[in-house]
Amino acid sequence: MGNEDDLNASIAHVVLCCVAGRGISAVRSNSFTPPGMHANLFIHGVIGFLHYQSNTFNSDFKPAYNISYKASRYLPLPCLMADLYRGNNNLSIVHLASGVIPFVLALAGKDDRDLGNLMIAGNIISLCHYSIEHKNEWGWCTAGAAVFAYFLTAQMGPKVMYPLGLALMEYCAYRVFYLQRDTTQPPPPRS
Numbered sequence: 001m002g003n004e005d006d007l008n009a010s011i012a013h014v015v016l017c018c019v020a021g022r023g024i025s026a027v028r029s030n031s032f033t034p035p036g037m038h039a040n041l042f043i044h045g046v047i048g049f050l051h052y053q054s055n056t057f058n059s060d061f062k063p064a065y066n067i068s069y070k071a072s073r074y075l076p077l078p079c080l081m082a083d084l085y086r087g088n089n090n091l092s093i094v095h096l097a098s099g100v101i102p103f104v105l106a107l108a109g110k111d112d113r114d115l116g117n118l119m120i121a122g123n124i125i126s127l128c129h130y131s132i133e134h135k136n137e138w139g140w141c142t143a144g145a146a147v148f149a150y151f152l153t154a155q156m157g158p159k160v161m162y163p164l165g166l167a168l169m170e171y172c173a174y175r176v177f178y179l180q181r182d183t184t185q186p187p188p189p190r191s
Contacts (some may be wrong), residue, residue: 013048036079
């Protein structure tokens with residue numbers, strides 16, 4: 001690992017922390033799923049920063065980073081979808097299971113990328129359906145950012161793109177939550 005690449009990856013993880021921290025600060029619910037996506041990405045950002053700066057700290061954060069990476073891959077979208085469908089307990093449980101199953105398999109050393117990609121794609125399609133159903137533009141943006149983060153960044157190579165893709169997805173998802181939660185204030189006038 002080159003020092004410049006590690007520095008850039010560290011900065012990308014700090015950006016992810018900042019965006020996810022904003023999402024955590026806006027959570028106003030007693031449910032465990034709303035902070036699930038934001039907290040997961042915040043923790044991944046912190047551990048990613050430590051991992052790419054491990055030479056500076058004289059510590060090896062690779063095992064923690066590997067777990068955090070798998071969690072950031074399989075859990076954020078199911079937590080988002082479970083929260084969006086919180087009125088339908090069965091659908092919320094299905095969405096949570098669609099993330100927990102590939103994550104547990106990955107932790108057990110039996111990571112099935114095809115199954116994980118299928119579950120991610122299913123959550124993205126469900127998010128698109130939700131966006132159509134509720135006329136939520138930020139849902140579409142979140143779905144596009146998820147495609148970028150989970151499918152396109154793997155093809156691009158640089159280790160900076162994945163955390164930045166997650167930060168973009170987190171920013172858009174925060175807006176979905178904002179639109180979903182703040183119903184007490186009238187929407188701003190359109191020009």
